[in-house]
Amino acid sequence: DIQMTQSPSSLSASVGDRVTITCRAGQNINSYLNWYQQKPGKAPKLLIYAASTLESGVPSRFSGSGSGTDFTLTISSLQPEDFATYYCQQSYSTWTFGQGTKVEIK
Amino acid sequence: QDHLVESGGGVVHPGRSLRLSCAASGFTFSTYAMHWVRQAPGEGLHWVAVISNDGSYKNYPESVKGRFTISRDNAKSSLYLQINNLRPEDTAVYFCARGGQSTGWHYWAFDIWGQGTMVTVSS
Numbered sequence: 747d748i749q750m751t752q753s754p755s756s757l758s759a760s761v762g763d764r765v766t767i768t769c770r771a772g773q774n775i776n777s778y779l780n781w782y783q784q785k786p787g788k789a790p791k792l793l794i795y796a797a798s799t800l801e802s803g804v805p806s807r808f809s810g811s812g813s814g815t816d817f818t819l820t821i822s823s824l825q826p827e828d829f830a831t832y833y834c835q836q837s838y839s840t841w842t843f844g845q846g847t848k849v850e851i852k
Numbered sequence: 853q854d855h856l857v858e859s860g861g862g863v864v865h866p867g868r869s870l871r872l873s874c875a876a877s878g879f880t881f882s883t884y885a886m887h888w889v890r891q892a893p894g895e896g897l898h899w900v901a902v903i904s905n906d907g908s909y910k911n912y913p914e915s916v917k918g919r920f921t922i923s924r925d926n927a928k929s930s931l932y933l934q935i936n937n938l939r940p941e942d943t944a945v946y947f948c949a950r951g952g953q954s955t956g957w958h959y960w961a962f963d964i965w966g967q968g969t970m971v972t973v974s975s
Contacts, residue, residue: 780961789947789965817930833897837959
């Protein structure tokens with residue numbers, strides 16, 4: 747199985763802040779990296795697929811980058827509705843998720 | 853609107869079996885691969901099963917292989933997960949999710965998720 751490691755595990759930020767979450771794969775996964783947002787008690791929601799393609803309907807303040815083993819999710823200006831947990835997922839070889847990054851209000 | 857609704861969860865004793873269901877609507881179910889993902893209380897997401905659009909390919913992580921069986925009925929637009937010999941560590945919310953649709957489907961992200969069904973394994 748391909749191990750996915752996210753950092754940080756949690757962060758505190760204010761509305762308007764630029765937030766960056768990183769995800770590292772245990773081996774080269776090309777660009778088969780997806781990002782999800784999950785709010786408490788809700789299902790995950792796809793934000794970005796293939797490392798950098800924004801899912802339809804997702805605000806443009808979300809962006810993704812990277813390839814190979816190192817990836818980044820960036821929220822350019824954090825909004826109140828963005829406080830949630832974010833997961834990366836590789837879809838190169840079966841499917842594994844990172845452990846999650848909880849974005850909390852500072 | 854593309855929609856998935858899970859059912860079948862509940863409280864079960866260790867060693868018993870359970871079948872979860874996922875009803876799809878709003879899209880051509882028979883053209884998509886489908887997945888099950890679980891989330892233990894306070895924990896992260898773990899993929900536990902996949903089935904190709906026609907049911908010819910199924911796969912599971914080693915942690916559940918032999919106890920979990922995924923199946924589908926395309927005529928009923930329904931997905932199933934049979935869990936045998938339930939263990940306390942199977943306690944989780946189980947989500948069904950839509951996978952890929954064409955060549956390279958296994959590379960696709962999970963773009964539609966159900967709301968989940970809770971399974972609690974306890975004596």
